[in-house]
Amino acid sequence: MNKPGIVFDTRYLDHRITQPTRENPDRLRSLFGAVKQQFNNRLETVQPREARLEDIEQIHSNFYLNQIREHAIKGDPFSYDKDTYLMELSLATAQLAAGGCLELADQIMGGSLEQGFALIRPPGHHAEPGRGMGFCILNNIAITAQYLQDHFQLDRILVIDFDVHHGNGTQEAFYDSDKVLFISIHQNNIFPFSGDIAEIGNAEGLGYNINIPVHSHFGDQEYTFLLGKLLQSVAEQYLPEIILVSAGYDGHREDSISSTFLSTHSFHTITTLLRQCARDICDDRLLFILEGGYNPVSLEKSVLATIDSLLQPHGSRVGILHSERADALFTNHPLHAFWTL
Incomplete structure (x- = not known):
């Protein structure tokens, strides 16, 4: 078994602003050290590169990229919303995140x-083709999925997003495509106020966009049931060639940004x-990309738990306990018949 790869780089700390904000370098500062101390030589360190503009432009508009570049050159702070800021080093840091x-x-x-696990920032799944939002500048996972289509001719990519917030930017990027099956499990009625169960894709992508908006206070049993059922039914029919994961840890009970x-x-x-x-399906090809998680303590513990699972011997399995509340969401989904869930 090959070692899992891990991407981290101290340059990911360069994107910062003086005002208080949840998405800041302290999210990763101690996490880097904790990963190194706990797992030492059991992980393969991977050096990131800056993503090329031509790869980024497959997802983001020239107008948007020129806007980011202009503020990077000027060095003037700019904000798309109260959470999404651009500073002099923001574009370089975001390119390094996508490139990792x-x-x-x-x-x-x-x-x-x-x-592999990309311990990167800024996160990406809210970034839309023409604008940044929700702490996100470049949509790292969408850029990666499109890159895999363009450079490796992959026709079936599964994107799982378990961040507590809906990955609206990723959904928008592939809403009309059947080459990316997007599944998001997120808390309902919170930012970005998208991800309704009725959003099921369009044109060739009809049926390939699955949103599961969960109720507040859903916990371990509900999430395990939902993800297990989705993987057993949808993924085993779709047969992805790789699985990409928007790994957000802001659904942790100790993270005040959510109520899951x-x-x-x-x-x-x-x-x-x-x-x-x-x-079982795609030759172990599995790539985690860090999204949210804004309590540095619970984020660190949760990422370490993820990496520990990646390092377990092959053959580890999980039982799925029934959850009546989760099953109600599952069986009443408009795509239940489409995927014979």
């Missing part, structure tokens, strides 16, 4: 790695389920 994901993707597709009730151990369980699916 692409470097992992290259090595996974080349066979030198089976799985996930424990640290739930992220170990989620990872084990995803590993099991990747092993």
Whole structure:
């Protein structure tokens, strides 16, 4: 078994602003050290590269990129909303974040790695083709999915987003495509106020966009049931060639940004389920990309739990306990018949 790859770089701390904000360098500062101390030589360190503009432009508009570049040159602070700021080093940091994901993707597709985790910032899944929002500047996971289509001719990519917020930017990027199956499990009625169950894709993408908006206080059993059922039914029919994960840890019970009730151990369980699916379906190709998580303590514990699961011997499995509340969401979904869920 190859070691899992890990991307982190101190330059990810360069994107910062003096005003208080939840998405700041302290999210990763201690996490880098904790990963190094706990797992030492058990992970393959992967050096990130800056994503090329031509790869970024497959997802984001020239107008938007020129706008970011202009503020980087001027060095003038700029904000798309109260959470999404641009500073002098923001574009370079965002390109390095996206490029770290692409470097992992290259090595996974080349066979030198089976799985990887990109410990990057700023996050990306809210970034739309023409604007940044919700802490996100470039949509790292969408850029990676499109890159895999363009450079490796992949026709079936599964994107799982378990961040507590809906990945609206990722959904928009592939809403008309059947080459990316997007599944988002997120808390309902919170930012960005999208991700309704009726948003099921369009044109060739009809049926390939699955949103599961969960109620507040859903916890480990509900999430395990939902993800397990989705992987057993949808993923086993779609047969993805790789699984990309928008790994957001802001659904943790200790993160005040949400009111879902996930424990640290739930992220170990989620990872084990995803590993099991990747092993059975797509030759272990599994790539985690960091999204949210704004309590540095619970973020650190949860990421360590994910990595610990990635390092477990092959063959680890998880039982799925029934949840009546989760089953009601599952069986009443408008795509239930489409995927025979």
